[in-house]
Amino acid sequence: xxxxxxxxxxxxxxIKNNEIEKHIAFTFLIDGISRACSHQLVRHRLASYSQQxxxxxxxxxxxxxxxxxxxxxxxxxxxxxxxxxxxxxxLMDIIGQSYxxxxxxxxxxxxxRFVLPNSCETRIVFTMNGREIIxxxxxxxxxRAQWEIKEMAIKILQKVREEAPEIFNHxxxxxxxxxxxxxxxxxxxxxxxxxxxxGSL
Numbered sequence: 001x002x003x004x005x006x007x008x009x010x011x012x013x014x015i016k017n018n019e020i021e022k023h024i025a026f027t028f029l030i031d032g033i034s035r036a037c038s039h040q041l042v043r044h045r046l047a048s049y050s051q052q053x054x055x056x057x058x059x060x061x062x063x064x065x066x067x068x069x070x071x072x073x074x075x076x077x078x079x080x081x082x083x084x085x086x087x088x089x090x091l092m093d094i095i096g097q098s099y100x101x102x103x104x105x106x107x108x109x110x111x112x113r114f115v116l117p118n119s120c121e122t123r124i125v126f127t128m129n130g131r132e133i134i135x136x137x138x139x140x141x142x143x144r145a146q147w148e149i150k151e152m153a154i155k156i157l158q159k160v161r162e163e164a165p166e167i168f169n170h171x172x173x174x175x176x177x178x179x180x181x182x183x184x185x186x187x188x189x190x191x192x193x194x195x196x197x198x199g200s201l
Contacts, residue, residue, distance in 0.1 A: 001148070003155040004029040006125065008163055021130035021167060026160060029125050030152060034065035036118035037148040040140075046132040051124040055110040060100055063121040064092050065148065092119070133160060134171055141198070142173040143188035158201065172198030 007027040013020055030041075042049055066088055075086045086094070095117060102112040128136065133156070139145065140153035161168045174182050176198040181187045188194070 001030070001032045001152060001155075003152060003159065004031070005159045005163070010164055021134060024130040024164065024167070025127055026130075026133060026163070027125065027127040028156060028159075029123065031123040032063075032065075032121055033124070033152060034118060034148060035116075035120045035122050037065075037146070037152065038122050038124050039118070040146060040149045041124065041126070041152075044128070044132060044136050047126050047128040049124060049126045052122050054113040054116065054120070058103070058109065059096075059113060059116055059120065060103070061096055062092075062099070062116065064117070064119040065121060066119070067147070092117070130164075130167060134168075134177075137168075137171050138174045138177055142175075142183070143190060143194060144183055144186060154201070161201070172201070 005026060006029050009023075009025045011020070011023050013023065030038075033041075038051060042051075070088050073088070075088065075091050077084055077086075095115060098115050099112050102115065103109065137153055137157050137160075140149050141157060142150070145153065157168065157172065161171075171177050173194060174180065175191045176195050181191060
């Protein structure tokens with residue numbers, strides 16, 4: 001995964017940080033994330049998105065993301081009376097071949113893509129204002145966030161801290177930013193460790 005800051009708009013306005021947040025904006029290119037991750041990202045509605053198309057871009061031999069929790073595990077399934085034992089890459093290869101076979105049968109790409117998994121790599125450009133980035137970072141840098149979007153959020157946080165430290169140096173998960181965990185019984189239980197990490201990031 002790579003995170004690129006494409007542009008920024010930080011007006012020279014002498015107003016309080018909680019007001020300037022509404023007027024600053026950042027545009028990022030995120031390359032090499034899964035479709036599962038991009039589906040989480042676009043749930044942050046106060047933003048503009050442009051994502052790589054699976055309708056117009058061929059997904060032959062598509063690149064994919066493999067979670068660490070799947071490494072070394074077998075995928076076991078049965079078709080009729082036959083059982084199969086595959087590793088993750090073998091399954092991705094079968095899906096890729098299935099996609100290609102549909103294309104070779106003159107299936108439109110927009111329909112052939114229905115067999116593709118959430119693990120397909122994608123790239124996405126998005127623009128958010130400062131206030132929405134803060135909301136995004138509080139949610140997605142949390143220990144309870146899904147690992148891939150958390151990794152992305154931390155990289156974004158590092159970049160916006162470089163550009164506007166007076167606004168973003170105190171931003172991170174809610175326990176760091178606000179001093180309390182909103183997760184209740186679902187808390188990770190590592191508040192002190194998290195605060196130390198984001199204080200030195």
